Amino acid sequence: MEIFVPNYYKSFKCIADKCRHSCCIGWDVYIDEDTVEKYEGLNDALGTRIKASLCEKEDGVCFEMCGDGRCPFLNENGLCDIISEKGDGYIGEICREHPRFYNFFSHRTEVGLGISCEEAARIVLSAEEGGGLVCIGEDEWESGSPAEAELEIIAKRDGLIETLRGEGSIDERAKRMLLSSGADLPERSIDEWHDVLSNLERLDVLWESYLDLLLDAHNCECPKELEKPLENLLIYFVYRHVSAAFDAQDIPCRAAFAYLAYRVISAMCAAKNKKDGKCEFADLCEFARAYSAEIEYSEENTEQLLELLQELNQAP
Ligand code: SF4
Known part of the structure; x- marks a missing residue:
């Protein structure tokens, strides 16, 4: 079965003793x-x-x-x-x-680098060409015929990624991606999301200080130079989580999960920019790493958020 990876995949090498947040x-x-x-x-x-x-x-x-x-x-x-x-x-x-993750289809295996690892976060968010997929060979499994649902998920996922690479500000593209996924979420303020995230299982006390930034994330913006890394962040979440959808009906809430990660992490960056007069690429990487470790790498937290997004999406 052919193995596909984002084009930055092979640049990863564990930085071992230089790692500040060792796995x-x-x-x-x-x-x-x-x-x-x-x-x-x-x-x-x-x-x-x-x-x-x-x-x-x-x-x-x-x-x-x-x-x-x-x-x-x-x-x-x-x-x-x-x-x-x-x-x-x-x-x-x-x-x-670690930090690799896998999504298996009947006819191909897709692999990526999970950004709870700080070196993976640096590589994923700085990707120049946005993580286009390349085939790196075959694994030991025999390729089967893909089910229609699998092809639908891959096609929809690729369409969402194309939308993210399109025209306009990253905020406009993120909203367009969400809409075209079929998600229809009621507007929720960043303070409300702060409350939701604060009630989830916690791994590191540091996360609390990052969450607190959300309370002062009003009337502020992310620095322009973070647009491309934020695009990479969204593409990462779509590539990882929309691909893992059970079927086409599951796609909107997974796209919403990706959008929520973008919304929270970009709000943290905007609040840091307002507070300190700057928010650099390294700050974005750190917020993204922490979000991934606290939310994405906690099965319980991911499930709770997916359930909530599903409910919100179904709300009249
Ligand atoms: S988190 Fe990443 S860079 Fe750090 S020790 Fe683990 S694999 Fe290596």
């Missing part, structure tokens, strides 16, 4: 069965350490995190002890794959 801190690191089996066969000092760190949770086997939320194998130099000692082949699938 080895603050999350449960689940280990797949094959890797657990491999660990069980390790009889050296590292193997003993690994086996002592494994614990069973509701969703499977994971490493028992240290009191400060760090993975027990993340050393003081910001590097992974397992990779340093045994190489990439000894880390679990989640560690190996």
